[in-house]
Structures are given as C-alpha cells and as structure tokens.
Amino acid sequence: MEELKQEEKQEETKAEKRRRIGNLSLLCAVFVLTTLYFHFYDWYILTAPYGTLIAGFFLAITLFCYTDIRYLMRDPAFYLMVFADVYALINLFLIGSDKGAILTAADFLLIFYLANKIRLNDREMIIAALYTGAFFIYWTVDVKGYFKGYNTNYGGLVLITGFFFLIFAVEYLAPRIKDKRWRCALRAFEVFLFALSFNIISWYRSRCALAGLIMFVILYLIPEKVWKNKILYGVLCLGSTLGAVVFSAIYVWLGRMKEVFSVRIFYKDLISGREEIWQELWEAYLRMPLTGIGSSYQMKLDWMEGLFEVHSGFLDILIVHGIVVFTVTLMFALFRLYGIRERVSSDRIAKTAMAGIFGMLFAAFMENYIIVAPFSIMLLLLFGFINNRKMV
Secondary structure (H helix, E strand, O other): OHHHHHHHHHHHHHHHHHHHHHHHHHHHHHHHHHHHHOOOHHHHHHHHHHHHHHHHHHHHHHHHHHOOHHHHHOOHHHHHHHHHHHHHHHHHHHOOOOOOHHHHHHHHHHHHHHOOOOOOOHHHHHHHHHHHHHHHHHHHHOOHHHHOOOOHHHHHHHHHHHHHHHHHHHHHHHHHOOOHHHHHHHHHHHHHHHHHHHHHHHHHOOHHHHHHHHHHHHHHHOOHHHHHOHHHHHHHHHHHHHHHHHHHHHHHHHHOOOOOOOOEEOOEEOOOOHHHHHHHHHHHHOOOOOOOOOOOOOOOOHHHOOOOOOOOHHHHHHHHHOHHHHHHHHHHHHHHHHHOHHHHOOOHHHHHHHHHHHHHHHHOOOOOHHHOOOHHHHHHHHHHHHHHOOOO
16 A cells, blocks of 8 residues: 555656646747747747747647646547647648648647646746746837837737736735735836836737737726626637637628728727738638638738738638638637636636736737747746636
C-alpha cells in the first residue's frame, strides 16, 4: 500500500514538472512574439508571416507537457480537432490555396483544446499579467500607432490587451496587500487606468478596441453571482462567437443604407469600408461553403489592391476554411467558454479574466485579433488564469 502511494506521488510530481515546462513554453511564446512584434515596426514586418508557426511550435510543446500519447489516443476531442485540421488542409489543396493558412486554424483549435487544461500557478500568473500589462503603459507613453508605422487599429488592440492584463494584476494583488493605505492607492491607480484606457484608445481612434473595452467594463462591473444564470451566460457565449458572423452580415445590410444610416465614432463613419470587404467575401464564400475560399483569394475592390484580409476572427475561420471547420471551432469555443462559468460566478479574480476573454472576443468582431499571434496565446493565458482559481 505504501509503495502504491509512493508511486502515485512520484507520478504527480512528474506531471507537475511537465506542466511547469508547458507553462514556461507559453510564457516564452509571449515573450518571443512580443519582442518581435511590439517594439519595432521593421521587426514586425519581417517576422509577422511566421507568427502562427512560432506560436504553433510553443503550443505543441505545451500540448505534450500537459497530455501524453495514451491520453490523446483516448480523447474524442483530440480526434475532433485532428479531423478539422486534416479537413482544412485537404480543402486548401483542393482549391489551390496557400497551405500556410492551415496554421491559423490549427493554432486556434489547439488553443481551445488546451483551454480547459492549462493552469498557471500564482507566480506564473502574476508574471504573465504584469509583463503583458506593461505593454498598455509602454504603448501609451511611446505612441506607435501614428508615428512608428503600426496601424492604429493594431495599436488599439495592443493597448486593450495590455489593459485587460494590467487590471487583472491589480485585482489579483489588491487582496494580498495588508496595508490599507497601499491598498487604497492601488485601487485609485486602477480607477486612473480605466480613465486612461478610454482616453488613449480615443486618441488612437481604434473602434474595435473601443468595443472590446466597453464589453470588458460592463462585465467587470456586473456582480459575479449574475453569471450563475445559465441562459444569460449562454447567450453571452453564443453572442461573442457566432455573433461575429451575424454581425458581419448585419453590417453588410446596413452598408446598403449608409445614405440614411450615418453614425460617426472617432471622427469616422461607422459604416466606412468593412461592409464592402465583407460583401465581396460573403459572395465568394457562398459559392464554395464547404471548402471556404482559402487565403490566396485576391480582393476585387480597387482600394484593397488585391490584399486579402477578413478583418474578423471567427468570420476568418468560416470564410477561409468553410462551414465544417468553423462548426468544429465554434463547438470547441462554446464548450470551453461555458466550462468556466462556475468559476467566474464565484470568484472576482476569475471574473476579471473572463471579462478579458469576452472583451477580446468582441473586439475580434472587426479584426482578426484572437486568431493571430501573440494575441491568440494571450487569450489562452486568460483561460489558464481562470483554471488557477478554486470554485467556492
């Protein structure tokens, strides 16, 4: 009996060491990718085409640290993920598309496959939160969106992602500070961050970032117990995923009425170009819904100059890879999102991370965002933060 207990303890120790290596892999992925992407535009241009490959390398390490071959061979979810990957790859061959597009779908599926398995410990969690959160301060002080080559929408996405992680760090640290004056100072700093976030995102004029920020603030303010309502939470999960596709269709419809429908946000018409892109992509997709149109499609709009860009996370999976791959991805996303409901409904810190996840999903209605590195890895980290918390 004693020998059996010792063997079990040794197995647990080995599993814990492997998990630490897996977590270190994710932290390395964020460090490497942010170093290449977030400092100098020249570095970003050179390395951006390889982002999904770099992310996939680190995700693969994490997968095999958290699971073993025996487990994978018995896991129906793993087979479903592999089926979607193989189906997507076959489609890319059939339609003569660039094969590199498979990495985007494969990475995104792997992120949701791992989302209920990753669990960062307290030290890893605060390091990740502070490091990622520091980019909110960095890109606020060193404004890159206008003067350093970066697209302003990209700048807005860097800012809100950093903001989500920074607020999480404050929420995590505040209860651990015993001195009341320092705790009050930290809360005052948090209020300042909320005000600063709106001001800097307004200055960047990033409307997708504004959408993510508004969703984050709403969910941050709603009490944890509200999330015990399964219907409300289910609507939120469905709205933040499938809603991206519905939103694009509504946006195209509104584009046909832009003569009478005129709303300006950040000195720019709300209907100001996306509707033309999405209308063309919808028309192309509906001719080949099972395979998708691939990533080698050349846009016909004159002002796009042939550049292919979907500008929406979940819509990109549907348009590029077709309805089958999209359905599998949607199923993974909904199961993982619904799986964190009990934790976020009983813990304020988990709720803050959840608000960050949904903030990222809603910002991705108008940018690829969550399906590209390093933001995709950051999305996974937020799931890892929630899995760290104990249910009450």
